[in-house]
Amino acid sequence: MLLHVDDLAELIERVMREKDWTLSTLARRSGISTSTLHSWKSGDRATGSRGPSPALLRKFADGAGLTVAEVFEAAGRHVPAAMDDETERRFLHMLRALSDDDRKVVEATMQAMAERQRS
Missing domain, CATH: 1.20.5 (Single alpha-helices involved in coiled-coils or other helix-helix interfaces)
Known part of the structure; x- marks a missing residue:
C-alpha cells in the first residue's frame, strides 16, 4: 500500500527495497530498459520533454505490481480516469x-x- 511517495525515483527505490529486486529485475518484469529506469531513479525523468510517457508508466505499474494511479501520481502526471x-x-x-x-x-x-x- 502506498502511503506517500514524493516522486518516481522514491517509488522505484521503495519497490526495489520491498520486493528485494535489483534494477535489472524490475526492468525485466516491467519490459522497460534498465537505462531508462536508472535515469528515472537518478531523478533524470526527461525521457522526452515532458518526462516518462504514459505507456512506459503503465508498463512500470504492471511490472512493479502497482496501480497506474500510484505511478502517475509519483511521476507528477495527471492520473488517468478509469475507462471500462x-x-x-x-x-x-x-x-x-x-x-x-x-x-x-x-x-x-x-x-x-x-x-x-x-x-
Missing part, C-alpha cells in the same frame, strides 16, 4: 465511423486536451 471496456468500445466505434479528416480533428483535439491535463 464498454465505454472504450463505444469510443472506438464512433471513431471508426468518422471520415479521415474528422479523425484528424478528433486526434488534434484529444492531444490538446491531454496537453492541458499535463499543465
